[in-house]
Amino acid sequence: MTEHFTGPPPVRLELNRVIDALSMGRSADAIESELVDVKEEPRRRGDRKEVLPGATTNEAAASYLAGELACLANSGGGAVVLGVADDGTVIGTQLDVEWLRHRIYELTDRKLTVTAAALLLRGERVLEIVAPAALEPIRFRGKIRHRVGKNCVEIDAATWAGTHQIRMGYDWSAQPSTRTLADVRVAAVEVARDFLLASGEAAAADLASASDRDLIRRLNLCADSGTLTNAGALLLCAGPAVIDYRRRDVSGGDAVTRINRSDRSVLEQLAQVIEAVRLHNPRVELDVRWVRGLTYRVPDLAAREALVNGITHRDWQSPTATEIEHVGDRYTVISPGGFIGGVGPDNIITHPSVPRYPQLAQTLAKLRIAERQGIGVDRMHRDMLALGLPAPVIEQLPGPAVRTTLIGGEPDHTWLELRERMHPANARDDLDFLLVLDTTARRGWISGPTAAAAMQRSRAELVV
Structure with missing residues (x-):
């Protein structure tokens, strides 16, 4: 009834979009999203990949779907279209809806109740199966998994709880x-x-x-x-050391500078480390056509943004300090707490910002310490790539923690010369352009799918 007031829920709208695209022959890979997966029923292929007759029960399918749907439920809800191969071929399914719902319920320790319905897609019977948002973590085979982009990854209960609080609006x-x-x-x-x-x-x-x-x-x-x-x-207010900064001239060498001070506020610790990073970040000269001046070996704003992100988005329930290792031209920030809200390494540039602590993020932006939401990661990539330096590497570590690595050095003058010759001039600093140009330079070639992956966009978003 509430849909009459609020409109269809996002999962329903996304499910309709995916089914419409499948009815037009689109491949599953091209249309799947964070909310909807398209799956072929397991064990429906023979040794020669031929399609085998379907049955009303299939234990392998129930087990596989229980894991996938638990993952979607842990991520705020989602759906699976069952009976379609990755290339868009509709092979259908004969699974009994009520049997499947009950098996998923049993396989998830009686925690997950899905809705399911059969429909005809290009003449074949398929199932749409919808998992509601979980109110507590749903384990499958003892593990909690949730979505990061289009993939399911294992997380701990604390990480799930933090993500759930954000979805519920708790800050x-x-x-x-x-x-x-x-x-x-x-x-x-x-x-x-x-x-x-x-x-x-x-x-x-x-x-x-x-x-x-x-x-x-x-x-x-x-x-x-x-x-x-x-x-x-x-x-x-005064508190423990929440930033541990180490500067080494070479890998394995002694720390020439270490900052790890307690009895200071976070703002004081942050200001001191920003100054130390700048002090130990040598400048180099730029001299390419009409571009002349000095720049830091690790771009200054990129280094600052990596540090500030490691403070803003860290898990403040963890007693672990945010670590900064500044070794030569390599600058690494490790902050406690994993990715949340569907953000991951493969979509961190394009995914809407999901701050773990909105008021903290807003305050740092008001103080002009952090960029506006959704801009900081773009800034890091753009500032590194603009000088011909490697793109930032942002990844999740066990723990969990997030590690951001910037590798600085001498600007690539050939790259700078190439950028200066590009027209129109406003394209030279466009992040999509820099990502595609960097990928082309490293690979020696580019294709539509490769360009889409470089820009962290779907192929449908590419403008030809």
């Missing part, structure tokens, strides 16, 4: 802490003002001129009672 950073304005460090407020003034923006300067109390309130970091939010307590 830990906006909740009241036990700290008050009396606990705020004067030095932290001055650092906040320094960041604002350094932006050179009139609105930021106006905010910086406010009194301490008004500045904190205008940043939405405290209530009228003077109680700080958790974001306010992190940014402005």
Whole structure:
């Protein structure tokens, strides 16, 4: 009934889109999404890949679908179209709907109840199976999995809980802490003002001129009672070392600089590490046609954005510090907590921003420390590729944690010369263009699918 008021749910709309595309002969690979998978029924092929007759029960199919649908449920819900091969061939299925629903329920420890219906697709019977959003983690064979892009990956219960809270609109950073304005460090407020003034923006300067109390309130970091939010307590009050920075001249060498200070606010620690990174990041000269000047071996804004992302998007329930290893021209940031909200290495450029802690992210953007949501990762890629340096590598590690690696060095003057000859001029800094150009230069060739993967877009999004 609620659909009459709110409209069809996103899964239903996406399912309709996929079925329409399949009816027109599109391949499954080209139309699957984060919400909808297209699957061939397992064990329906013979030794010579011929299609075997279907049956009303198929234990292998039920087991496979239980795992896939549990993954979709853990990710906020989704659907599977069963009976279509990867190339779009409709082979159909004869599985009994009620038998399949009951087996999935049993195989997921009686946690997942799906809806399923049969329909005709190009003359063959297929099933659409919809998994609702899970209210608690659903395990299959003892493991919790959720979607990262179009793939299912294993996560722990804490990561699932954090992602679930975000889907439900809960923001830990906006909740009241036990700290008050009396606990705020004067030095932290001055650092906040320094960041604002350094932006050179009139609105930021106006905010910086406010009194301490008004500045904190205008940043939405405290209530009228003077109680700080958790974001306010992190940014402005003394606490443990949350950043561990090490600078080494060579791999395996002793750390020439280490910053790992407690009894400081996060803002103070962040400002100190940003300055240290800049101090140990040598400059090199640019001299290509009419482009002349100095640049850092690791682009300054890319290095800063990697660090700030490692603070903004980390898991603040973890006691582990965000680690920065600055070895020669290699700059690595490891932050506790895995990817959330469907973001992963294969879509991090194009996926809408999903901050783990929205108020914390908004405050850092207001202070001009972080880029606007969804811009920072683009900035890292663009600044690295614009100089002919390798693209950032952003990956999830066991733990979980996210590691961002930037490899700097001398700008590639041949690359810069090529960019300067490109027309129109506004294309030279376009991120899609730089990603495709980089892929072409490394591979020696480019194709539609390769270009789509480089830009982290579907083939349907490419404009020919």
